[in-house]
Amino acid sequence: MDTDSPLITMLGTGSAAVTRCYNTCFLMKDRDTNLLVDAGGGNGILSRLEKAGTDIRDIHNMYLTHAHTDHILGAVWVTRVIMQEMLKGRYEGTFDIFGHDKSLMVLSEICRMTLHRKYSDLLGKSVILHEVHDGETINAGNIPLECFDILSTKEKQFGFRTVLSNGCSLVCLGDEPFNEANRKYAEGAGWLMCEAFCLYEDRDRFRPYEKNHSTALDAGRLAEDLKVRNLILYHTEDTCLEQRRARYSAEAGKYFSRNIYVPDDLETIEISQAS
Numbered sequence: 001m002d003t004d005s006p007l008i009t010m011l012g013t014g015s016a017a018v019t020r021c022y023n024t025c026f027l028m029k030d031r032d033t034n035l036l037v038d039a040g041g042g043n044g045i046l047s048r049l050e051k052a053g054t055d056i057r058d059i060h061n062m063y064l065t066h067a068h069t070d071h072i073l074g075a076v077w078v079t080r081v082i083m084q085e086m087l088k089g090r091y092e093g094t095f096d097i098f099g100h101d102k103s104l105m106v107l108s109e110i111c112r113m114t115l116h117r118k119y120s121d122l123l124g125k126s127v128i129l130h131e132v133h134d135g136e137t138i139n140a141g142n143i144p145l146e147c148f149d150i151l152s153t154k155e156k157q158f159g160f161r162t163v164l165s166n167g168c169s170l171v172c173l174g175d176e177p178f179n180e181a182n183r184k185y186a187e188g189a190g191w192l193m194c195e196a197f198c199l200y201e202d203r204d205r206f207r208p209y210e211k212n213h214s215t216a217l218d219a220g221r222l223a224e225d226l227k228v229r230n231l232i233l234y235h236t237e238d239t240c241l242e243q244r245r246a247r248y249s250a251e252a253g254k255y256f257s258r259n260i261y262v263p264d265d266l267e268t269i270e271i272s273q274a275s
Contacts, residue, residue, distance in 0.1 A: 005272050006030040006164040006165060006168065007029045007269065007270055007271065008026050008027070008271060009026060009027045009054075009266065009267070009268045010024075010026045010234065010263040010268075010269070011025045011026055011040065011049065011052060011265065011266065012025050012026075012040045012044075012048060013235070013265050014237070014238050014265075015197055015213075015236060015237060015238075016041070016068065016069070018238040020238040020241055021241060021264075022040050022048055022265050023038075023040035024038065024040070024175060024195075025039050025071065026038075027052065027054060028162075030143050030165050031165050033140065033141030033142040033143050034054065034058050035061045036059050036062040036078065037063045037065070038071040038072070038075065039062070039072070039073075039074030039077070039078050040073075041069050041071070041073045042073055042074055043074070044074065045075075045077055045078055046077060046081065048265070048266065052266055052268075056082060056085070057082075057085055057091050057092075059078070059082070060096060060141060061095075061098070061140040061141045062075060062078065062079075062097045063140060063160065064099030064103040064107065065099075065103070065172075065175070066100075066102070066155050066157035066158070066174070067103045067106040067156075072103065072106055073110075075097075075107055076107060076110050076111060076114070079107065079127060080111070082095045082127070083115070083122050086122060086126050094128050095126065095128070096128050096140065096141075097127065097129050098130045098140055098147075099130075099131070099158070100131065100132060100133070100147075100156055101131050102156045103158075104131055107129075108123060132145075132147040132158065134147065134148055134149040134158070135148060142165070143164070145160040146161040146185065147159075147160050148182055148185050150174045150176060150178075150179060151181055151182070152212070153212065159172050159182070159185070160172050161185045161186070164271060166271075166272065166273060168191060168271050168273055169188075169189045170189065170190065170191040170192075170193070171185055171189040171192050171193065171228075172193040175213070176212050176214075178194070178214075178222050183226070186226050186228070187226045187228075188227050189229075190271075190273065191230045191232065191271055192222075192223055192228040192230065194214070194219045194223065195234060195235035195236075196214060196215060196216040196218070196219045196233040196236055196248055197211065197235060197236060197237065198236065199215055199217070199247060199248065199251050200215040200216065200217035200218070200251060201251070202215075202237075203215060216233060216247075216248040216251040217254060219252050219256075220252030220253060220254060220255040220256040221256075223252070223256040224255045224256045224257075228258075229259065230258065230259040230260075230261065231256055233248055233261070234263070236248065236262075241264070245264070248260075248262045249262050
């Protein structure tokens with residue numbers, strides 16, 4: 001693995017109610033920026049970062065896709081610990097949090113209602129909340145993010161497109177089915193991150209469509225239609241982790257013939273042009 005290439009470490013790969021893996025969130029590293037995207041549903045994010053070999057004091061940017069509990073409650077813990085390090089004089093600079101208005105409001109309110117005032121008083125000072133808007137491009141450290149509303153019918157949610165330092169384009173679609181209105185962001189991407197709640201063959205058991213989710217088969221069909229080069233599947237159920245990689249890859253591969261990644265928790269993927 002080329003350590004100079006951008007990397008994604010999947011801190012968690014599971015959907016909301018999993019118990020055998022952590023909820024979906026990941027750390028993107030490019031040049032000197034560590035960008036945390038969501039943080040799962042609890043303080044398990046702290047051990048995930050530790051196991052990934054990442055010092056929380058080296059994280060200065062976090063992107064929140066939406067305010068569901070399995071994405072934002074871990075963000076409260078990350079914010080709390082960083083505030084603690086700030087108050088102890090062991091954190092340099094600011095902690096910049098990016099998200100749409102609802103996500104930032106939920107995070108801010110939980111912090112203000114549950115943390116000591118000396119912590120919550122840092123909001124807007126050393127902990128900066130940056131509201132992003134549909135179609136807006138922002139810089140999270142050295143990582144540019146073109147943010148877009150995925151047009152969820154359940155909970156307001158933003159994905160993003162980025163072009164990394166080595167020229168690779170990567171699109172994160174969030175954890176709901178793709179909306180055709182966002183084709184301009186995803187079509188032709190080098191890397192596509194797409195939810196696959198379960199296998200299509202298991203749809204009667206997990207009922208993904210009732211929950212507004214996709215299957216591995218749907219993700220493979222989408223990746224082929226969008227003409228992407230690499231597909232990363234995540235946000236799955238957790239009943240078959242030992243066989244998940246083989247089974248999900250095989251099902252998505254019925255439509256998509258290029259590279260398919262079904263990572264385990266704490267697995268790191270090199271985001272390269274050669275893939």
